Each structure stands twice: as C-alpha cells, then as structure tokens.
Amino acid sequence: MPTRKRNSARNRSRAGTVASVLAGTLLMSGCGPADGTETLTWYINPDAGGQADIAERCTEEAGGAYRIETSLLPSDAASQREQLARRLAAGDSSLDIMSLDPPFIPELAEPGFLAPVPDDVAESTTQNVVEGALAGATWKDELVTIPFWANTQILWYRKSVAEAAGLDMSKPVTWDQLMDVAAEQDKYLGVQGAQAESMTVWVNALVESGGESIIVDPEAPSDEIELALQSPAGLEAARIVSTIGKDGLGGPGLATQNENTSMINFQGDNGSFMVNWPFVWPATNGAVEAGTLDAGLIEDIGWGLYPQVAEGEDSAPPLGGINLGVGAASDNPELAYEAIECIVSPENQAEYFVTNGNPPANTEAYEDPKIEEAFPMADTIRQSLEQSAPRPQTPFYNEVSTGIQQTWAPPASVDPEGTPEESTEFIISVLRGEQLL
C-alpha cells in the first residue's frame, strides 16, 4: 500500500507539471509583447506572400500605432466565406480586417456584420477606383468595404493557332469565331466547365455580355427574386456553353476543368484560346523559368479582351478581386480603417500587382512604370476592368451560384432550350425554401 501511495503522489505532481506547462503555453500564445501597441488581425486569402509584406510595411509606417498580423483563410473562395460568415455571426472580435470576395459582401452587409466605413476613409480610398470594383464594394447604395485589388478575365490565345486559322486578333472576337476555329484546328478551347464557382463566373459573363443580368432586382427579398436566365441573353449563353460541351471543343477534361487545369491545357499542345484571370502570366513565366515549359511558349502567347457574344457589342468580362472589410465586433474599427487606408495605397496596389499578379482596383496604380514591365497586358486588363460586370449582388448569392453550378455543369448536358428554364425553377424553389440545394 505505501508504494502505491507514493506512486500516486508522484503521478499527481507529474500531472501538475504537465498542467502548468500547458497553461504557460496557452498564456504565452494568448498575449503578445506588452508594449501597448494594438494588434490588428488581418484575415487574408492565400497569395504569394504579398499581403503579409504589405502588413509588415504598414506596421512600420504606423510607427507603433498598430501592428498588423495576418491570419490565413482557406484556399477557395467558398470556404473562406464559410469561415468568415460563421465567425462574424458568432461575434468574433478578432476579425479586424478581412479580405473578402465581392459576391459574398451583400450577405455579410445585410445582417450588419460589417463595421460602417467612416466618411473620410470612404472618400480617400475610392478616388480613381474602377467602377466595377466600386459597385462590388457597395450594398444598398452604401460603401460597406474598401476595394483592394480587382480581377478580371481576359482572352489568352496562342498566336500560332490564330495565325493558322487566319483570325484577326487586332479587334475583339466573338465566341462563335472561337468555336469555329477550335473545331477547324482540332484544338481545345480553354473554358471552365467544372461544377464550381468558375461555372457561375462564365455563365454570368455570357449573360451580362448579352445585355442582361442573372438577377433582375438583386435587392429583392428571397421569395421575390426574379431571374433573367430565360431571356434571349440567357438562351444565347446556354447555346454557347452547350455547343462547347456537346462538340467536345473544351477537350475531354472539360467537365472537371477549373481555372488552373484550363491553364495547364492551354500551355500544352492542344492549347488555342482561353478565358482566364491574369495569374496565367506570372504562372507561365515561372514555369518557363523553372524549365518545365518550353521558352518559345511565352512568345506564342497573345491576349485580348473577353470574347463578345454578339459581334460589335462590347463584352462584359468577369469581375473578381478582393475588398477589405472590418468586422462589426472588432475592438478597434477606427484603427482597422486607418490600417486599410495604408494597405490600399496605390503604391502598395502596384507593388502587389508586380509581385503577386493581382491587378490594382485603383487606376492611378497603373501609372507605375514597374507594371508595364511585368505585365505587358496591363492596358488590356485595365480596359477589361472598366467593361467588366460583377456577379449578382444578393445576400442569397450562394444559393444562386450553387443552383447555376448544379444545372449548367457539365457543359455537355446543357440543353439550349431547357436548361435556362430548369435552372430558374430550381433556384427559385430553393430560395423559397421549398427544395434542398
């Protein structure tokens, strides 16, 4: 018996040591150096390290007023939204600054999850910002986030293929021309046919290019929302998606193809034309430098504006990017907006474009000579941004987007007459709570 007692005493003291070590670790991780500097947490989407660099620069410039720490969000936009929405709903006070994908902003702004933008900050950060990015930062006529960078898709093409087909690339081309060339030259058209957000991006750009918007009145409550998918623009979009799918113009991998896989196919032997974001350029250059791709490929790549649906009518390219928002439960909203003013400065935006390939939302940033050097297509990107149209801005974006993805993918199953109607009925009944998604 005495032995057992001694043993248990020893065990107890050992357990005590473990507990105090644990408690110590928790305490250490809980509080930073006690020098009185406020720490702001910036939830960033994954990039090539550019946002962390900006955070460091702004911390230095603040001269002790605040320190910005970055915290990484999941890699895809949908998962980023899931995490942020749940944290915001739970009143997490660590959400000082958030990198937000524009389509999800109304959903967060509507219930008041975002701290209001002070007037002076709104004024100083919206000068010279492209219209599309500004529209994406606004909900019900009020600025709720600050545009940081704006993304848009342009048309990338292989000069050799365009030449062989005799296509004049000096002026905008149409989807029909591209489909004809791909069929004739037996090459793959680079579009995104996977059942994912990229499908909504494509359908939205086609409908917007045809002069309609997917949602007629984006601010309507969920049971009154009307869709324009059955309009002539919607039917035309269905015809284009369906033809590319049914005729195999996108290659055998189309049904699971996202932005990245379409780029890889474009770089390969079957590449011809591709609609995609500007990340393609640094990624391809990087692959050539690393020796995984042939050096001649860079010379063969050309670019132009997003293809038109109807000849002679300007296309409405997809709009993406990141806006910065402040959580309503943040302990330091004023300081956070001060930090945002620093983050979105034209110099930082230009630097971010050059190092990470994400185009500025502020047109002033394009004046930077570094940009022209790193991105010879900067002018095209800027013009594309001016022409671009955002995805439907509604608090029910997730339902609308998932509904489109489930009915429009794979492209080969799209019926030019039936799919727009089926899609509309499905989304409407989900929005009314009559059906699962």
Place this chain on the structure above:
Amino acid sequence: MTSAIPARPVSPDLEQDTTPGVGPGGPSDKKAAAQYSDRVRAERRLGWMLAGPAFIVMLAVTLYPILQAIYESLFQFRLTAPGEREFIGLGNYLVILTDNVWWKDLGVTLLITVITVAIELVLGFALALVMHKALKAVRGPLRTAILVPYGIITVVSAFAWFYAFDINSGYVNSWFAWLPGIDSDLNWFAQGPTALFVIMASEIWKTTPFISLLLLAGLAQVPDELTEAAKVDGATWWEQMRKVIIPNMKAAIMVAVLFRALDAFRIFDNVFIMTNGAYGTEVLSLLAYRQSISRLEIGLGSAVSVLLFLCVLIICFIAIKLFKVDLAGAQGGK
C-alpha cells in the same frame, strides 16, 4: 484493435449482474445491492469513478449537440439573418422528405455502403486468413503492411486517389489503357458511375485492413480442436470453412459488418475531396454539410443531420435485433 471485441466477462460482480432480475436499474436493484459484499461495492464505485469523467464528457460532446440539433431543426433559421428566426415545427422535415435530392443521396449512400462493405468483407476475410496462417517470422511485418492504408489520413488518401485518376495528372488512364473502356480521354470524375467507382475503390483500399483485423481476432477464437476434429473426420477445406470456422466466428463477422456499415454510411471525406458531390455523387453527410455549413441554413441542416442520425440508428437496430449481433460477447460460439 482487438479491444473492440471484449473478452468473456470474468469479474464476480458482472457474473452476478447477468443473473435474472438483478440487472442494474431493475426493480430488485436495491435488494441486490444490499447483498453485495464490501469488495464488490468498492469495485463498483471505482468503476464509476474511472468511467464517470468519460461519461460526462460523452454527454457534453454528443448528447448535448444531438439535443441542440433536434431543437434547431424545428426552426427556419439562417445564420446570416438572425432576426428572421421562425418556429416551423416539422416543416424542414417535410421539405427534405418530399425532395428528390434526399432520396437520391440516400440511394447513393446506400449503394456505397452495400458495395464497399460486401467487397471489404470478402477481401478482409482473405487477408485475415493470410495473416492467421502466416509463418511466425513474417507475421509482424505482414500485419503492419496490411495496416498501412488504414493508418493514412482519409483526406490524404483521397487526394492520392484523385490525382491518380485525374485526367490531367493521373497515370491510371495510360497504365490501364489496354482495358476496354479506358483511354486517355476518360474523365473519371465527369459522370456518376466512374466517379463512384473511384470513390468506392479508395474507400475499400483504405478500410479493408480494419475489417480484416476484426476478422483476424474472430479467427483466433475458433478453437483449434474443432478444426482438427473436422480434419480428422475428413472434411475438405471448404467444408471446414463453411461448417466450422465461419459459424464459430459469426459474431465477429457481424460486429465487423456493423462497424463498417455505420462508417461507410457516414462517408464524407472521399466524396468531398474528389467530386464535392458533383455529377450524382452526393452523399447524405455532404447534403447536411451543404445545408448547414455552405448555406448557413441551420434549421434545414440540423433536420438533415437528425434524419441522418435516425438512419444510423435504424441500421444499428436492424443489425442488433434482426441479425442478433451481440456487441458484448463477440467471440466465437455464442
């Protein structure tokens, strides 16, 4: 692993418990307690003290969320519209059960469960026999080798299988191009049947070791004398298997099937990574995830989760009542 199959109870109090009328909580509990010796009572107290904390933790992390989910499932409640929370009774259940999506996903889930468990049972039994009969020298390494897939994190193995079959990066299409139906243009994840094939193959590869270990424990409990007697009587290998070995390990087989069926029914990771439910591969867990996590429809999502929980209970009920799986006495001969 063998801890899943407890040995025959030997402690005196447990023996007493199994006598009719003195089960815990029974009407004669008090009288029975008075009959216990001090030692038995001390052991019982120790038992409660040892199991108590775990029991309380279990209540907190399983019972509480289950009750919360049942409560939430009666509301129309969206996380991003906290002000519009509304009690709708069984409305969510009505929406789900009248929707084709639920029944389609239930079908896919059942299909995956039935096919994977059936194949795993056959493969697992073969592997268990190999392990059982293996020479002593290779037994350790062999068991370790068979266990490796089970030790890999499901998400990691799902990615490995995904990239192996992916049309852009995969090698399967070129390695197996000699098989009819497979060529470099086959996009495995673009249609339900082929995508489900990969999902199920990955699931089978990963969890067969688990079932084979449970079966190995069952095999070890078949008394050697019985097989020897059968041999002496001139029974062939097949007759020994059918008349002696399998009947004697029936309980172990049923426990293995029940555990795997419950696991397979709740499949999530493989589908989430490989197709995210696209093109007719959505399963019930993913449906629940889509409603609660993606759509933030807490009420609807909770209702799907509750229904999923009921399905699991039904499977347990069928296994325990109809097939008479005895979880406590899962050794041969019962």
